[in-house]
Amino acid sequence: MSTPVIDDAYLKDILARLLATPSPSGFTDAVTRLCCEELTRLGVPFEITRRGAIRARIQGGRRKPARAIVGHIDTLGAQIKALKDNGRMEVVPIGHWSSRFAEGARCTVFTPEHGAFRGSILPLKASGHTFNEEVDTQPVNWRQVELRPDVVAASQADLEALGFNIGDFVAIDPQPEFLDNGFIVSRHLDDKAGVASMFAALKAIVEGEEPLAVDTYFLFTITEEVGHGASSVLSQDIASMVTIDNGAAAPGQNSREFGVTISMADQTGPFDYHLTQKLLRLCRDEGIEHQRDIFRYYRSDSASAIEAGADVRTALVTFGVDASHGYERIHIHALHSVARLIRSYALSRVEIGRDSQELSDLTGFTDLPMDPAEETPWDGRDEAPETPSGEGNLGGQN
Template sequence: MGRLAIDTDYIAEQLKRLLEIPSPTGFTDAVTHAVSEELDRLGAPFEITRRGAIRVRLAGRSAQPARAMISHLDTLGAQIRAIKDSGRLELVPIGHWSARFAEGARATVFSENGTYRGTILPRLASGHAYGDAVDTAPIGWDEVELRVDALARSRPEVTRLGIEIGDFVGIDPQPEFLDNGFIVSRHLDDKAGVAVMLAALKAMLDAGVVPTVDTSWLFSVSEEVGHGASHILTQDIASLIVVDNGASAAVQNSAEFGVTIGMADMNGPFDYHTTRKLIELCRENEIRFQRDVFRFYRSDSASAIEAGADVRTALATFGIDASHGYERIHMHALRSLAELLTAYATSPVDIQRDAQELGPISGFPEQETGEADQRLGPDSGLPRRG
């Protein structure tokens, strides 16, 4: 059938809504409820795991071999590690992000007594007090502290507020949606991926399109700490498309426009056949794309494989500048990625043998080893829609 039309206003609406909900890993109940409410509104059947991961399953024209796509609801954040004598709070990060991006961030402490606002500051925060030392201070989580906007001048005053070690800290996203399509915010990883998946699901439901095979939309809640997809796949899922960010930087080939297909990450190559299927779907549907290899990156694919899932995985991303910092993306990439997901869900199954968990060699695919046709480049003559 090919790609479906995507409602970009819906993507923006859902992304804005998701960014308003703090969801550091371990504190994701509110975002699970919000996405569940939206799925109810769309009329999508879903179920929730004990810890709050969500599984939507659309019945296909055939049941097997089942497919899935996944994004994650959790974001970076912090927890209180210690309460200092000064009343300032020492933090430990949730997920892997640099303290240099935490400096100056507004934040919310979630205590048993309610929420408190505050700011993450360097230990040496005032040039008037410390002079040039503010410019030479080292960077690290031991070098920042959270100043609570309450009467919190000492450890006893902080504990009287009900703030305790281990309390979660949500970092303000500070989003901006620009008229030229750029979106700047924290936590676009991976709330933009969630918005993309919701938009692809909405397009399928609005058009009354039935997937080729049973297809699941999965939303994990612990990807940032490394085990998001470890508990949400069902055994019948033969292929998994991870929807996440692709780091756009001078040393990478990712872009903030079109789809960036991950060929490998720090855990090794993605599945040869599933990855090339996504590439062919981009070509067939005139979806702009580029490939990249990520050396310092892992995703829900890794946690699924490490948990023992015998599943083919591929990574389809939206290019993101300054990942795990103050991030920037473009709506063109989000729309393109949602189009690719609809094309994938309605595309033919190429490896029918994947319907079996175990079977004979008959029907097992082969990778290309023939001599290249040197008359044509790999992308020669291929259209790419702008």
């Protein structure tokens, strides 16, 4: 395999554009359009679901067992829960994040008929000059914050007259900084940084005109932060799916802000053994810096696909993020590394040819290194039978 060429300038540019496009779960049309426009520019065909999830396809030498790489373009956010008598608004979160990180956030409230309004999310007791030490002792939860819109409003009636209503979407400003030393600090790097790495890998594949063994899909989901994710965007041909998402670089975790972090398991259980081992092998073969981790309080597009009933091998590739679901930080080294691995996986051979069939007998079925005395455990390269469609064995793990 040739030396990968990942365009870091492009990666940062598409990331900046993604971050500049508000997309809390349930309010994602604009970011869907942005991604589709970029796919069109790259010359990659795509189709979108009714609600806006995207399925882009690069044609390979065979139709199946197809592969997929998936990331989500929705982010955390909030909605208006109530219009208050003081001219401010109660909010509830979209996705799982602490009100601790909402305090002080600048935001935009989108109203259907009156356009967008700017505002801030503040603690109920925001002034030390008024509340003294109570600003330090009030509880941390979503009932302890309120949204102060930057409008002239002193009552619920004033808010209603301006067009605010229960259910309006609130997008939190990302406030991105791209530092000269390679660090990137912003909200919503989960998972727009992963999506940027996907686009950088796509660009390298398209510009390199390198043939793929099988059809490879790049999927962009729109409801991962609320648990639905890849539940309805897979095709029947897809046999393996690699999810790209953030990893927690924090005490007690093995994730780092550099290289690739391969997740071995999350709160929903272990990832597919054979697909995960293949990704680790690709990292070693390609000289991609990497580490492994397990996440206790984490789920991703992989979980939603499996829970929806998809019989698909899943794995999770992450970029280590510090302060996930808060003011996040990542280094370009990790995003570059993830893009390299995506490209390497897309260009690699398929070894479990049997995966082209939804159901078959034991012929070509995978094996595990069970015997400690074995010197050469199964490496995924057994011969598989001719498929009913005549595609035959493709050699290589999915």
